[in-house]
Amino acid sequence: MAITTSITVRTTAARAEGVSKFYGTGDAVVAALKDVDVELEAGRFTAIMGPSGSGKSTLLHMLAGLDRPSSGQVYVGDTLITALNDKALTLLRRDQIGFVFQSFNLLPTMSAAENIVLPIRIAGRKPDTAWVQSIVDKLGLADRLDHRPTELSGGQQQRVAAARALASRPQIIFADEPTGALDSTSGTELLGFLRTAVKELGQTVVMVTHDPTAASYADRVLFLADGHVVDEMEEPTADAVLDFMKHLGG
Numbered sequence: 001m002a003i004t005t006s007i008t009v010r011t012t013a014a015r016a017e018g019v020s021k022f023y024g025t026g027d028a029v030v031a032a033l034k035d036v037d038v039e040l041e042a043g044r045f046t047a048i049m050g051p052s053g054s055g056k057s058t059l060l061h062m063l064a065g066l067d068r069p070s071s072g073q074v075y076v077g078d079t080l081i082t083a084l085n086d087k088a089l090t091l092l093r094r095d096q097i098g099f100v101f102q103s104f105n106l107l108p109t110m111s112a113a114e115n116i117v118l119p120i121r122i123a124g125r126k127p128d129t130a131w132v133q134s135i136v137d138k139l140g141l142a143d144r145l146d147h148r149p150t151e152l153s154g155g156q157q158q159r160v161a162a163a164r165a166l167a168s169r170p171q172i173i174f175a176d177e178p179t180g181a182l183d184s185t186s187g188t189e190l191l192g193f194l195r196t197a198v199k200e201l202g203q204t205v206v207m208v209t210h211d212p213t214a215a216s217y218a219d220r221v222l223f224l225a226d227g228h229v230v231d232e233m234e235e236p237t238a239d240a241v242l243d244f245m246k247h248l249g250g
Contacts, residue, residue, distance in 0.1 A: 012075070013042040013172045013204040014063050019072030020227075021058050032058040033069070034227040040172070045198040045205045047215040049241065050224035051248055057176060059224065060208045064097055064174040065089050077171055094123055098165030098173040102180035104157040106149040106164075112156075113145040116163045127167060134201075135163045139193055155186025162193060166203065173197070175207040179214055191217040212241035223248060 021033040033055045040046050040063070050056045061067040062074055065081045074082050076096060081089060106115045116136070117127045136142055139159045149157050158178065165173050175194065179187035195217045197203040207218065215221050216238040223231045225248050233240060 010041040010043060012077075013040050014074070014076050014206070015039040016059070016063060016069075017073045017075075019059075019062055019069045019074060021055075021062065021067070022070045031227050033062070035072070036227070036229055038063070038222065038229060040204070040206055042172075042204045043198065043202055044220060045195060045218040046207070047218035047221045047236070048206065048208045048224065049210065049212075049215055049221055049245065051245075052210075054224040054248075055227040056208045056224050060174055060176055060206065063206065064099070065093050094119060095168070096171040098168065098170035100158070100162050100165045100173065100175040100178045102177040104149070104154075104161045104181075106157055106160060108149050111146050111148055112141060112152065112160045115149070115160055116145075116167050119164065120168050123168070125168075128169070131169060132163070132167050135166050138196055138200075139163055140189075153186070155182055155189060158182055158186065158190055159193070162190060162197075166197060166201070170203075172204045172206065175205060177208060177210070179209070179211065187211075187214070212238045212245060215241045 016036055016038045019033055019036045020031065023030045023032060036059060038059070048056045048059060062069050065076065068082060073080060076092065079092065081092060084092065107118065110118065116132060120127045136145065139162065141159055141163060144152060144156055152160065179190055182190065191214055194205050194207070198205055209215055216236050218236060221233045221236045221241060222229055223244060233244065
């Protein structure tokens with residue numbers, strides 16, 4: 001009798017191959033990344049950590065198509081984004097990538113509801129009402145949709161920004177220090193939502209953070225030092241991440 005086994009095969013949401021990034025010229029050149037290879041699995045929450053100047057934000061910007069590497073290749077899904085011209089890259093970022101930054105980047109003249117669906121409207125598409133409503137419900141924003149950003153707390157504004165990032169069902173979400181401007185309670189709420197987005201909504205999240213507690217919400221942590229990926233940790237805890245960061249000097 002044949003025995004069958006079930007194997008979960010994860011696809012790759014984004015990857016970097018031999019990516020380097022240099023700033024400046026001649027004797028003043030600075031290497032922010034040096035021949036970095038990274039693979040990010042779809043449907044997982046990955047945190048990127050490292051001491052100040054380690055290259056973690058630079059790596060996120062390369063993977064997200066916000067900046068171009070000096071050498072090497074970057075893929076989002078099967079698309080080689082380093083081969084795209086600026087217009088095609090802009091369209092890819094708009095259609096396939098969500099962003100959550102430390103600054104909320106909400107339009108002050110628009111309501112929370114309008115801010116959430118703005119990128120979809122700009123793209124000339126119609127929002128999936130049921131999907132957007134499910135995100136709004138999970139973020140606890142249902143009674144804040146008519147409010148403008150100035151009428152919302154910092155935590156509420158960041159939740160609106162997170163809802164906006166997910167509203168178009170992007171292939172991958174990049175978050176750069178998303179809790180940096182939040183108090184601990186609001187930060188915990190946002191991290192819990194990102195965790196939920198991965199586990200219940202099937203999203204892929206990649207987050208740069210300096211906070212070991214924030215990193216403990218991830219499935220996997222990549223550690224950078226001096227422009228290199230030096231190690232990684234599966235199923236991290238805040239204490240384990242903190243101990244490793246002390247070793248790195250972060």
